[in-house]
Every structure is written in C-alpha cells, then in structure tokens.
Amino acid sequence: xxxxxxxxxxxxxxxxxxxxxxxxxxxxxxxxxxxxxxxxxxxxxxxxxxxxxxxxxxxxxxxxxxxxxxxxxxxxxxxxxxxxxxxxxxxxxxxxxxxxxxxxxxxxxxxxxxxxxxxxxxxxxxxxxxxxxxxxxxxxxxxxxxxxxxxxxxxxxxxxxxxxxxxxxxxxxxxxxxxxxxxxxxxxxxxxxxxxxxxxxxxxxxxxxxxxxxxxxxxxxxxxxxxxxxxxxxxxxxxxxxxxxxxxxxxxxxxxxx
Amino acid sequence: xxxxxxxxxxxxxxxxxxxxxxxxxxxxxxxxxxxxxxxxxxxxxxxxxxxxxx
Numbered sequence: 001x002x003x004x005x006x007x008x009x010x011x012x013x014x015x016x017x018x019x020x021x022x023x024x025x026x027x028x029x030x031x032x033x034x035x036x037x038x039x040x041x042x043x044x045x046x047x048x049x050x051x052x053x054x055x056x057x058x059x060x061x062x063x064x065x066x067x068x069x070x071x072x073x074x075x076x077x078x079x080x081x082x083x084x085x086x087x088x089x090x091x092x093x094x095x096x097x098x099x100x101x102x103x104x105x106x107x108x109x110x111x112x113x114x115x116x117x118x119x120x121x122x123x124x125x126x127x128x129x130x131x132x133x134x135x136x137x138x139x140x141x142x143x144x145x146x147x148x149x150x151x152x153x154x155x156x157x158x159x160x161x162x163x164x165x166x167x168x169x170x171x172x173x174x175x176x177x178x179x180x181x182x183x184x185x186x187x188x189x190x191x192x193x194x195x196x197x198x199x200x201x202x203x204x205x206x207x208x209x210x211x212x213x214x215x216x217x218x219x220x221x222x223x224x225x226x227x228x229x230x231x232x233x234x235x236x237x238x239x240x241x242x243x244x245x246x247x248x249x250x251x252x253x254x255x256x257x258x
Numbered sequence: 259x260x261x262x263x264x265x266x267x268x269x270x271x272x273x274x275x276x277x278x279x280x281x282x283x284x285x286x287x288x289x290x291x292x293x294x295x296x297x298x299x300x301x302x303x304x305x306x307x308x309x310x311x312x
Contacts, residue, residue, distance in 0.1 A: 041267075041281075045260060052271030056280045063284065102287060110280040117276050215288060222295045229302035239310035247307040 011088055011228040012237040018221040025218035029211050036207030044200045056114040057201070061188050062209040064107035066216060067135060068170050070100035074142075075167045078160035090156035091231070093163060094146060095224035099216050101139035108132060119183055127176040128184035131169060138166040152231055 008014045040058035047054035074096040081090030111129065112122045123129065142159050149155035177186050188197065188205065232238050239245075261267040270277040 037281075043260060046271065051273060053273035053276055055270070055273075055277050059280050059284045099291065102291060106284050106287065109283060113276045113280045117273055219291060219295065222292070222299070226295060226298045226302050229299070229306055233302070233306045233309055238306050241306070243303055244306045244310055247303060249311060250304060250308050 009086065009088055011091065011232055012235075014088055015225055015228050015237075015241075018225050022218055022221050025214050025221065029214035029218055032207050032211035032214060036204060036211050039200060039207055040204035044204050045198060047201075050118060053114065053117050056110050057188065058204050058208050060107060060110040060114060061205055062212045063103045063110060064132065065209055066212045067100055067104040067107050067132070068173060069213075070096050070103065070216060071135060071138070071163075071170055072167065074100060075163040078156075078163040081156055082160040082164075087153075087156075087231075090153075090160065091224050091227050092220070093159065094156075094227055095220045096216075097139055097143050097146075098223070099219050101136060101143065103212070103216075104132065104136040104139060108136065124183050126182040126184055127180040128173065128182050131173040131176050134169055135166075135173060138162070138169060142166070 008017050036058070040055060044055070044058075046052055074093045077089045077096065078093035080086070081088075081093060108129070111132075115124070116122050142162050145162055146155040146159040149158055176182060177184055229238060268274060268278075
C-alpha cells in the first residue's frame with residue numbers, strides 16, 4: 001500500500017485526517033483503560049513489602065513514562081518544524097506540551113502520595129524527584145515562551161530551541177536511580193534483566209501505559225485541531241469548513257457580554 | 259479476584275486515602291483536559307464563523 005505522507009503535511013490536509021483518527025484513539029484509550037484498571041485494582045496481588053499502597057504504581061509509573069516520552073516526541077516535532085521550516089510539526093509540538101506537563105504533575109503528585117506512607121515524606125530532594133521537577137519547569141518554560149511571542153512562527157522557532165536543549169534532562173531522569181544513590185526505588189522494568197515483578201502487575205502497568213499513550217494521541221489530535229483553527233482562522237480553508245459554515249449566523253463576539 | 263468484599267476493596271489495606279486520591283486525581287484531570295479542549299474548539303469555531311460572515 002502506498003500512502004503519500006506529504007499529502008498530509010499541511011494543516012489544511014491534516015485537519016480532516018486528525019478528525020477521522022480521533023474517535024479511534026479515544027476508543028482505544030477507554031478500552032485499555034478499563035482493562036488496565038480491572039487488572040490493577042481487582043486482579044493484581046498484594047505486594048509483600050508495600051501492601052496495597054503499591055497500587056499507586058499503576059498510575060505513577062505510566063504517568064512518569066509518558067511525561068518523558070511526550071517530551072522526546074515533542075522535541076522531535078519541534079526540531080522537525082525548525083529544520084523544515086514547516087507549520088504542522090511545530091503545531092504538533094505545541095499540542096503535546098500541555099499533556100506532557102499534566103503527566104509530569106501527575107507523576108510528581110502520585111509519587112508524593114506514595115512516598116508519604118512508604119518513606120514518611122511527601123518530598124525529598126533526591127535525584128529522581130528533582131530531575132522530574134526540572135522536566136515540569138521545561139514544559140512550563142516551553143509553553144510560557146511560546147505564548148509570550150506574538151508572531152507564531154517566531155514562537156515556534158524559539159520554543160523548538162528550548163525543547164531541543166531540554167532533551168538532555170530526559171536521560172538524566174531515566175538513569176538517575178542508577179547514577180546516584182537515591183531514595184527512589186530502581187527501574188520497575190529493565191531492558192536487560194527478566195522482570196522481577198509478578199506477571200499480573202506487569203500486565204496491569206503495560207495496559208495502563210497503553211491507555212495513557214492512546215489518550216495522549218487522541219488529546220494531541222484534538223488540541224492540534226484547535227490550534228489550527230486558531231492560528232489559521234483567517235484562511236479560506238478554515239472559513240469554508242463544514243463545522244464553521246454549519247454554525248448559525250452570529251451577532252456577538254464569542255464570550256462577549258450581551 | 260483478589261478482594262473478599264467491597265469494604266475490603268475500598269479500604270485498600272488501610273492505604274485508601276493515598277491509593278484513591280492517586281487514581282481519583284488522575285481520572286479527574288484527564289476528564290477536565292478533554293472538556294476544556296471541547297470548549298476551546300467551540301470558541302475557535304465560533305470565532306471562525308464570525309470572520310467567515312465578514
């Protein structure tokens with residue numbers, strides 16, 4: 001099968017494609033999410049050291065993985081936008097940033113809720129926690145920098161540079177538990193060794209990760225469609241869209257008091 | 259199935275606060291993100307409509 005990918009490389013052509021893909025990814029997210037919740041809350045056995053508190057792992061680890069993965073994908077899109085001087089990849093980077101920031105916050109908060117009963121502290125300045133906090137600042141910096149520059153194309157370029165420089169932090173987070181003595185436990189899944197956790201726990205964690213992954217794609221597609229509408233609202237292709245034309249005639253500015 | 263009854267399930271071995279707050283805030287924030295984006299889309303469409311009608 002031959003697909004001409006360049007056909008979809010402009011906002012105008014990608015917008016309808018993103019709209020068709022959206023329900024599938026939301027559907028997959030719900031399916032994996034329900035299966036993942038069932039395995040993690042109903043089937044997975046009690047941890048012999050941490051009791052039932054360990055179940056936080058099923059949201060904490062997937063959220064933390066996604067926070068790092070989204071950053072790398074965001075930086076790759078931003079870099080592609082910079083290299084090709086193209087709008088669509090830059091818009092994709094912009095669409096991923098808030099969801100990445102959200103998963104970073106969730107990883108930090110659920111980690112805190114896990115740390116309190118297990119370590120006796122909500123927060124410690126340990127290498128893993130600190131580098132994850134820096135990831136949050138990088139996401140916030142990327143979003144703030146882009147929204148502070150009025151010209152969208154200049155904002156794309158400035159954001160891309162920040163995103164690319166920040167990539168250095170991701171391996172630091174990932175390897176922090178190896179490189180430094182930390183309170184944080186080691187990697188849950190290791191590429192080289194056989195998994196040490198129960199198979200049911202592993203399956204629960206992978207299902208939850210897949211759910212968050214599918215969710216991320218769906219939400220990024222939803223957001224990139226908003227960004228396209230906002231940034232290209234004066235272009236003809238937006239104004240002749242069915243969903244724009246189908247709206248009744250408007251008399252007031254949206255949000256304005258009548 | 260791992261649990262004996264519902265009370266057992268909700269109690270989470272005494273860690274109910276930590277476990278349910280973790281799952282709850284994750285579910286709530288993801289739902290909020292989707293709702294916020296739907297509203298953003300509605301606003302963007304209305305503004306485009308306004309520009310389209312000139």
